[in-house]
Amino acid sequence: MTRIRTGTALALLALGYALQLLGVLLAGAVPAALGAALGALTDTALLAPSQRPVARWLGRTQLTAPVRQLLRDGLFLGALVRLDTLRPDAAGAWLLGAVLGCWALHFLCQAVAAAVRTRRRLPFVIQNIDGSGLGLTPAPPRLFARQGTQRLAAAGLLTTAGMTVSAATESAQGAALAASLCCAVLLAGTARLSAWLLPGRRVVDEERALDWLDGWLADYxxxxxxxxxxxxxxxxxxxxxxxxxxxxxxxxxxxxxxxxxxxxxxxxxxxxxxxxxxxxxxxxxxxxxxxxxxxxxxxxxxxxxxxxxxxxxxxxxxxxxxxxxxxxxxxxxxxxxxxxxxxxxxxxxxxxxxxxxxxxxxxRPQLAGIRPAPGTPREDGRLTVLYAPTWEGWTTDPGNTSLVLAGEEIVRALLADDRVRLLYKPHPMTGTVDPRAGDADRRLQTLIAQANARRAGPGPAPEAVRALERATAQLDRLTAQAVRASADEVERMRVQSRPEPGRADRVAAATERWEAAYWAALPPYAHQVVTGSRPGVHSCFNQADLLISDVSSVVSDFLVSEKPYAVANTSGMSEEAYRAAFPTVRAATLLTPGAADVPALLATVRHPERDHFAAARRELKTHLLGPAEPPSxxxxxxxxxxxxxxxxxxxxxxxxxxxxxxxxxxxxxxxxxxxxxxxxxxxxxxxxxxxxxxxxxxxxxxx
Missing domain, CATH: 3.40.50 (Rossmann fold)
Structure with missing residues (x-):
C-alpha cells in the first residue's frame, strides 16, 4: 500500500469531520454519511504497517484512534437527531444504549487485555530453549488481546454503515442493529479473553520463572x-x-x-x-x-x-x-x-x-562467502557497480557519508553509462540522525526508478521467475515462525520451546539458493535498489565488479575480493591528507563530490592494464584483515x-x-x-x- 503522508491523513480526517459537521448544521444525510465514511476509511488505511509513523504522530497530538472514532460517532448521532431519526422513543433508546454499550465493552476489553498481558509477561524471553516447565500456554485471540485499534476500526465501520442506513431510511433500527451486533461480538470476545485470567491459563510467577532460569543455566x-x-x-x-x-x-x-x-x-x-x-x-x-x-x-x-x-x-x-x-x-x-x-x-x-x-x-570470520575477482573482464564492457554509502553517523563531519554532498552526482554519472548496471544499497540507519541523508536516499531511488523506466529490454525468463518464486516460498517456510507474527511473548516462546537442531543450516542453504535465483531472475540491464535483509551486502559484493562507498567497514570487507573500489572524498581534505588520515583508502580511487572522475574509474575496471591499485589492494587486504592462514x-x-x-x-x-x-x-x-x-x-x-x-x-x- 502507498504510504499516506501525515499532511494528507490530517486533510482527509479534517474533510470528513467538516462534512459531518455540515450534515449536523444542515440536517443533511448525504454529507453526514460521506464524512463518516471518509473518516472511517482513512482510519482503516492507517492500520497498514507502512502507516505506523503517521499513526504515531497522530497519537502524539492526542488525536488517537479512540478520540477520532468518538468524535465521528458523536457527530453522526448529532446528524441523526437533526434528521429526526434519533427520537426519544424505544428505538432511539435502543440505539443510544447499543452505541454506549459498544464503547463500554471496548474499554472493558482493553482493561482485560492489559491484565492478561501483565500475567503472561515473564521476566525474560527465551528462544531455542525448552521452556515447557514455565507453563507456557497458547496465546489468546489477537483481535481482543493485542489489536485494540483494529478492533475499534472494525466496530467503527460497522456502526458507520448502520447509521448510514438509518439516515437514509429515517429509522433508528438499522444503526441499533449494527451497534447491537458490535456489542455481542465484543461481549463474547471479552468473555473469551477473560479465560486467560484463570489459574490454569496463567504462566508461572516471577520467582518460579527465575528459579527455572537458574536451573536451565545450571543444566546447559x-x-x-x-x-x-x-x-x-x-x-x-x-x-x-x-x-x-x-x-x-x-x-x-x-x-x-x-x-x-x-x-x-x-x-x-x-x-x-x-x-x-x-x-x-x-x-x-x-x-x-x-x-x-x-x-x-x-x-x-x-x-x-x-x-x-x-x-x-x-x-x-x-x-x-x-x-x-x-x-x-x-x-x-x-x-x-x-x-x-x-x-x-x-x-x-x-x-x-x-x-x-x-x-x-x-x-573477519564472516567474510568466507565473498568470492574473489574473476580473472578477466566481460568482453562487452558491461559492469555492475555497487554504490553502498554509509550512514551519517552521530557527528556532523561532512565526510561521514557521501549521500548528502555527492550521492546524486555519483548516481547520475553511473546512470549516464549505458553499459553500467547500478546496485544501490543504502545503510540501514540512513536518515535516522540527519534528515538530509534520508531525503537524498529517496531522491536517488527516484533517479534509479526513472532510469529503469527509460531502459528497454527483454524481461526476465519465465523459468527464472518461477525458480525465484519457489526459492522464496521455501525460504519463507523455513523462516516463517509464529514468533515473528505474534506479539505475545509467551506464544513465541511456546512455539520455540522445542529447538530444531540444524534449522539454521537449512535456512543458510535456502538463503544461498534464494540469492542465486534472485540475481538470475533480474534483467541484466536493470538497476536495482537493494534494501531490507536480503540479499545481503556480501551477496551484492559477489555481483559487483566495482564498489563505490565511503570510509566504512564495507570497504574493508570488500577487499577480500580484491576487486577495484572507490571512496567518495566529501571531507574537504586534499587527496594526500585524506589518504594519510584514512589508511583503508590507500588502494582506492578517490572521487570528488562532483563525480567528474567516474568515467575514468569505469575505464580502469574495463581495462585492467590501467588498474594501478591491484598490488596495493592485495597488500592492504592482509594489513586490514590478517593472513589467510590459519583461517579467521x-x-x-x-x-x-x-x-x-x-x-x-x-x-x-x-x-x-x-x-x-x-x-x-x-x-x-x-x-x-x-x-x-x-x-x-x-x-x-x-x-x-x-x-x-x-x-x-x-x-x-x-x-
Whole structure:
C-alpha cells in the first residue's frame, strides 16, 4: 500500500469531520454519511504497517484512534437527531444504549487485555530453549488481546454503515442493529479473553520463572556468550555474528536486553535469553559463562561489565578508519578483538588507553562467502557497480557519508553509462540522525526508478521467475515462525520451546539458493535498489565488479575480493591528507563530490592494464584483515578459548582467597568496594536498583 503522508491523513480526517459537521448544521444525510465514511476509511488505511509513523504522530497530538472514532460517532448521532431519526422513543433508546454499550465493552476489553498481558509477561524471553516447565500456554485471540485499534476500526465501520442506513431510511433500527451486533461480538470476545485470567491459563510467577532460569543455566552450562543491546535498526550488528558464535567450541549463548530484539534475530540454533532487568542479568554471574563478546557499545553494556567472573571482549560490528572504530569506551573491556594489524595500529595511534597487549587479531570470520575477482573482464564492457554509502553517523563531519554532498552526482554519472548496471544499497540507519541523508536516499531511488523506466529490454525468463518464486516460498517456510507474527511473548516462546537442531543450516542453504535465483531472475540491464535483509551486502559484493562507498567497514570487507573500489572524498581534505588520515583508502580511487572522475574509474575496471591499485589492494587486504592462514574462524575460536581460560583462572584465584563464602558477597565486593562497609545494600536486587536498573526499556508492540 502507498504510504499516506501525515499532511494528507490530517486533510482527509479534517474533510470528513467538516462534512459531518455540515450534515449536523444542515440536517443533511448525504454529507453526514460521506464524512463518516471518509473518516472511517482513512482510519482503516492507517492500520497498514507502512502507516505506523503517521499513526504515531497522530497519537502524539492526542488525536488517537479512540478520540477520532468518538468524535465521528458523536457527530453522526448529532446528524441523526437533526434528521429526526434519533427520537426519544424505544428505538432511539435502543440505539443510544447499543452505541454506549459498544464503547463500554471496548474499554472493558482493553482493561482485560492489559491484565492478561501483565500475567503472561515473564521476566525474560527465551528462544531455542525448552521452556515447557514455565507453563507456557497458547496465546489468546489477537483481535481482543493485542489489536485494540483494529478492533475499534472494525466496530467503527460497522456502526458507520448502520447509521448510514438509518439516515437514509429515517429509522433508528438499522444503526441499533449494527451497534447491537458490535456489542455481542465484543461481549463474547471479552468473555473469551477473560479465560486467560484463570489459574490454569496463567504462566508461572516471577520467582518460579527465575528459579527455572537458574536451573536451565545450571543444566546447559554455557561457556561463551554474545551480548547485545540496541535499537530496532541495529539488529544487523548482532545478526552478523550469529553464525560465527554457533561455530565456536563450547556451549554458546546469546544474551539480549530488549524484548523486541528477539524477533529481529536471524535464524540461529544458539539458545537466546533476553534479560531486560539488571537484577536478573546479574544471575549470569552464578552460571558457568566465562566470556561475553560485544559487537557494539551501548548504555547497557556498562551493566554487564560489572560481573567480574566473566571476561569481556569487544568484537565490533565492522572496522573502518572512522573514529567510532577506536572509541575510548573500548578500554572498559578485557580485550579488543580486531581483524588485522591495521586496527591494532589504529588503537595505538588513537592513544585512548587500550593497551597493545589487550588487542587480539582474529580476522573477519564472516567474510568466507565473498568470492574473489574473476580473472578477466566481460568482453562487452558491461559492469555492475555497487554504490553502498554509509550512514551519517552521530557527528556532523561532512565526510561521514557521501549521500548528502555527492550521492546524486555519483548516481547520475553511473546512470549516464549505458553499459553500467547500478546496485544501490543504502545503510540501514540512513536518515535516522540527519534528515538530509534520508531525503537524498529517496531522491536517488527516484533517479534509479526513472532510469529503469527509460531502459528497454527483454524481461526476465519465465523459468527464472518461477525458480525465484519457489526459492522464496521455501525460504519463507523455513523462516516463517509464529514468533515473528505474534506479539505475545509467551506464544513465541511456546512455539520455540522445542529447538530444531540444524534449522539454521537449512535456512543458510535456502538463503544461498534464494540469492542465486534472485540475481538470475533480474534483467541484466536493470538497476536495482537493494534494501531490507536480503540479499545481503556480501551477496551484492559477489555481483559487483566495482564498489563505490565511503570510509566504512564495507570497504574493508570488500577487499577480500580484491576487486577495484572507490571512496567518495566529501571531507574537504586534499587527496594526500585524506589518504594519510584514512589508511583503508590507500588502494582506492578517490572521487570528488562532483563525480567528474567516474568515467575514468569505469575505464580502469574495463581495462585492467590501467588498474594501478591491484598490488596495493592485495597488500592492504592482509594489513586490514590478517593472513589467510590459519583461517579467521580458527583464530577467533582460539582467542575465545584463551580468554575463557583466563576467566577460569581468575575465578579460581578468587575462590582461593575467599574460600566458600556466600557467592553474592564475593562477587559484589569488586563492584561496591568500600561502600559496603558504610551500609550499602548487599543483595543483587538492591544493588541493581542502587546502580541504575533501567527496567525493560522496550519498544511498543504496535497499535
Amino acid at each position: 552450562r554455557p561457556t561463551i556468550g554474545l551480548y547485545f543491546s540496541g535499537g530496532t535498526s541495529s539488529a544487523y550488528q548482532v545478526n552478523m555474528w550469529l553464525t560465527t558464535l554457533a561455530a565456536l567450541d563450547g556451549r554458546p549463548l546469546v544474551v539480549l536486553r530488549e524484548r523486541f530484539m528477539v524477533r529481529r534475530l536471524d535464524t540461529t540454533d544458539v539458545p537466546v535469553v533476553c534479560l531486560p532487568r539488571v537484577a536478573h542479568l546479574m544471575r549470569l554471574e552464578h552460571s558457568t559463562l566465562r566470556v561475553l563478546l560485544h559487537p557494539s557499545n551501548s548504555g547497557k553494556t556498562s551493566q554487564v561489565l560489572r560481573i567480574p567472573s566473566i571476561k569481556h571482549a569487544f568484537i565490533n560490528h565492522g572496522e573502518s578508519d572512522k573514529l567510532s572504530s577506536c572509541n575510548p569506551y573500548a578500554r572498559a573491556y578485557d580485550q579488543v578483538w580486531v581483524a588485522g594489524a591495521a586496527a591494532r595500529e589504529r588503537y595505538r595511534l588513537a592513544d585512548i588507553g587500550v593497551e597493545d597487549k589487550d588487542v587480539v587479531e582474529v580476522g 574462524r580458527a583464530r577467533f575460536n582460539r582467542a575465545a578459548l584463551a580468554l575463557a581460560a583466563e576467566a577460569e583462572a581468575r575465578n579460581a584465584r578468587q575462590r582461593d582467597l575467599v574460600g566458600d563464602g556466600p557467592a553474592e558477597r564475593v562477587v559484589w565486593t569488586d563492584i561496591v568496594g568500600e561502600a559496603e562497609s558504610e551500609g550499602a545494600p548487599d543483595t543483587p536486587q538492591a544493588l541493581a536498583e542502587a546502580f541504575g536498573d533501567v527496567g525493560d526499556d522496550e519498544r511498543p508492540e504496535g497499535p
